[in-house]
Amino acid sequence: MLRxxxxxxxxxxxxxxxxxxxxxxxxxxxxLYRAVDWTGDTIDFLLSPKRDAAAAKRFFQKALRAPxxxxxxxxxxxxxxxxxxxxxxxxxxxxxxxxCRCRPVRYLxxxxxxxxxxxxxxxxxxxxxxxxxxxxxxIQGIKTGNMIRKGQVFWCxxxxxxxxxxxxxxxxxxxxxx
Numbered sequence: 001m002l003r004x005x006x007x008x009x010x011x012x013x014x015x016x017x018x019x020x021x022x023x024x025x026x027x028x029x030x031x032l033y034r035a036v037d038w039t040g041d042t043i044d045f046l047l048s049p050k051r052d053a054a055a056a057k058r059f060f061q062k063a064l065r066a067p068x069x070x071x072x073x074x075x076x077x078x079x080x081x082x083x084x085x086x087x088x089x090x091x092x093x094x095x096x097x098x099x100c101r102c103r104p105v106r107y108l109x110x111x112x113x114x115x116x117x118x119x120x121x122x123x124x125x126x127x128x129x130x131x132x133x134x135x136x137x138x139i140q141g142i143k144t145g146n147m148i149r150k151g152q153v154f155w156c157x158x159x160x161x162x163x164x165x166x167x168x169x170x171x172x173x174x175x176x177x178x
Contacts, residue, residue, distance in 0.1 A: 010152050012037040014073040016063075018083060019112035020051060021120065024128055025135045032119065032139065033059040040111050041152050042143055043069055047136050056086035064095060074101045076108040118146055 015038040020031050031051045035043040044063040048055040063069060077083040083102065090096035119142050129135040147153060 009068050009147065010041065011068045011070070012041050012043050013039065014070050016043060016072045016075045017109055017112045018059075018075055018077050019109040019116070020080065021116045022051075023047075023120075023123060023135065025132055026130055030132065030135065031055065032116070034112055034115060035059075035063050036112050036115055038111070040115070040150060042115070042147050042150070045139065045143060047132070047139060049132070051080070051082065053082040053085040053089070056080070056082040057089055060086055060090055061095060064090075071097050072100055073097075074103055076103045076105055078106050078109050079104060115146070118142060 016035050017038065018033070018035045020033045022029050022031050024030075025047075028049070031048050033046040033048060033055065035045075037043060044059070044066060046055070046059040046062055048058070064071065075083070075087060084104065087096060087100070087102045091098055091100065119139055122142055123129060123135075123138070126138075129138060
């Protein structure tokens with residue numbers, strides 16, 4: 001759903017910050033992988049039951065498929081050893097450019113950590129999420145709201161509340177009462 005409306009989003013740049021956080025979904029720990037560019041614009045997210053190289057690779061493949069994200073020239077990651085492994089595998093299959101650098105620098109992920117706060121705060125207020133599907137939908141809605149708030153959507157940057165509500169309903173295929 002979010003992919004079909006990506007053409008309305010501003011293009012991101014080639015410096016990605018990637019991080020993951022964990023959430024409790026149905027009494028199990030799940031991992032939310034997220035990527036933003038150096039200006040703080042959201043690139044993509046992936047909710048995964050595991051935190052391993054396969055999940056990291058799946059996340060990068062999902063982010064690279066989006067039409068408004070150029071191939072990254074540098075990917076800044078934290079200390080998770082799964083990221084360099086996933087990036088090297090993608091370089092081997094030429095899904096990621098050979099010249100793309102993977103920089104394991106902890107302090108550069110602060111932008112992503114600040115972006116995690118909105119999700120964690122809302123989920124804590126909801127007293128947890130009971131299923132994986134509802135967690136994915138909830139996170140998708142929160143991310144959409146944050147993208148609008150950050151001005152990442154072309155025509156919603158200075159739009160009225162009703163314009164934003166119409167965009168969200170169109171984006172998420174939700175019926176909004178007028």
